[in-house]
Amino acid sequence: MEGLLHRKNFTWYIGRFFTHAILILASIIIGLPFLWMITTSIKSPAEVSMFPPIWWPETVRWDNFSKAWSLAPFGRFYLNSAITAGTGVILEVMVAALSAYAFARIRFKYSGIFFMVMLAAMMIPSQVALIPNYVVLKHLGWINTYKGIVIPHVSSVFGAFLLRQYFLTVPGALYDAAEMDGLGHFRTMLYIALPLARPVLGTLVLYLFISKWNSYLWPLIVTNTQNMRTLPVGLAMVRSAEYAIGPEHLMAASLFVLVPVLFIYFIAQKQLIEGIAAGAVKG
Numbered sequence: 001m002e003g004l005l006h007r008k009n010f011t012w013y014i015g016r017f018f019t020h021a022i023l024i025l026a027s028i029i030i031g032l033p034f035l036w037m038i039t040t041s042i043k044s045p046a047e048v049s050m051f052p053p054i055w056w057p058e059t060v061r062w063d064n065f066s067k068a069w070s071l072a073p074f075g076r077f078y079l080n081s082a083i084t085a086g087t088g089v090i091l092e093v094m095v096a097a098l099s100a101y102a103f104a105r106i107r108f109k110y111s112g113i114f115f116m117v118m119l120a121a122m123m124i125p126s127q128v129a130l131i132p133n134y135v136v137l138k139h140l141g142w143i144n145t146y147k148g149i150v151i152p153h154v155s156s157v158f159g160a161f162l163l164r165q166y167f168l169t170v171p172g173a174l175y176d177a178a179e180m181d182g183l184g185h186f187r188t189m190l191y192i193a194l195p196l197a198r199p200v201l202g203t204l205v206l207y208l209f210i211s212k213w214n215s216y217l218w219p220l221i222v223t224n225t226q227n228m229r230t231l232p233v234g235l236a237m238v239r240s241a242e243y244a245i246g247p248e249h250l251m252a253a254s255l256f257v258l259v260p261v262l263f264i265y266f267i268a269q270k271q272l273i274e275g276i277a278a279g280a281v282k283g
Contacts (some may be wrong), residue, residue: 037258040063041251049249054159061248067251068238069246075123076227077234078256080146084230085212089152093201096159101189103160104167105175115164122157125216134221148222149230153212159204166200167193206268213261231257 036055038050041064043057067075103115131153132141142148170193178188194201216232223229229237238245238253245253 022255024047035140037251040248041255043248046244062250068249072234072238074256077229077231080228081213082283083146084149085209089205089208090211091154092156093205095154096156096163097194100163100167100191104164118157132256143229144225149219162200162204163197166197169194209263241246
């Protein structure tokens with residue numbers, strides 16, 4: 001019996017070792033480009049062009065960041081990205097929550113058909129709507145405005161589907177109790193459904209923020225002045241002939257775009273883990 005337990009423990013440790021080894025190897029492979037970006041951003045022009053390449057510079061050039069910042073109005077780019085991403089996430093989560101609750105709890109005629117039609121919209125590439133959206137915004141006078149960047153993308157089929165599936169798992173007794181206490185559908189969603197959906201809601205907010213922060217094609221199309229460009233569009237502008245910039249400054253500018261996303265992700269990650277653990281305990 002002891003020999004069998006010993007073999008099982010040995011097998012478990014071997015499996016755990018290989019699992020961790022594979023995860024560590026994958027992390028190194030994924031992290032190397034990011035490390036190269038960081039080290040390139042603090043090199044001199046001569047060290048960037050060296051062959052064979054070097055990983056760490058002899059002298060750290062922190063001035064690459066200040067020079068990259070001065071080459072383009074990154075302060076304005078940050079403001080535009082913060083406004084469009086923040087406003088877009090708030091509006092999209094609101095629309096998704098209302099749609100999800102309606103499909104999960106409100107019974108109306110042809111609800112199943114409408115839900116299938118909504119899901120079918122996920123199969124349509126977003127690029128198909130670029131020209132129609134642009135034409136509509138042009139007639140509304142929203143070209144080169146925050147409204148033009150945000151409003152066409154406030155509907156989230158994925159978010160509505162994700163929240164609806166979670167709302168369906170909430171025990172019906174909670175909804176019945178809320179109804180007995182005199183809560184309408186809106187307050188039931190606000191005080192019962194959404195608090196219970198914190199893990200899914202946090203995941204959705206994080207997903208939407210990263211998507212909108214990194215959005216490039218639509219802001220490029222709907223804006224036509226430097227004053228309204230977002231960070232990804234501004235970074236592409238820095239790469240163009242509009243500004244004379246070296247690879248080290250380009251990597252520094254790329255970090256301007258990347259760091260806020262990583263910062264918010266690591267902050268939200270703790271909240272997501274706590275929310276999931278709380279949901280598991282309640283479950």
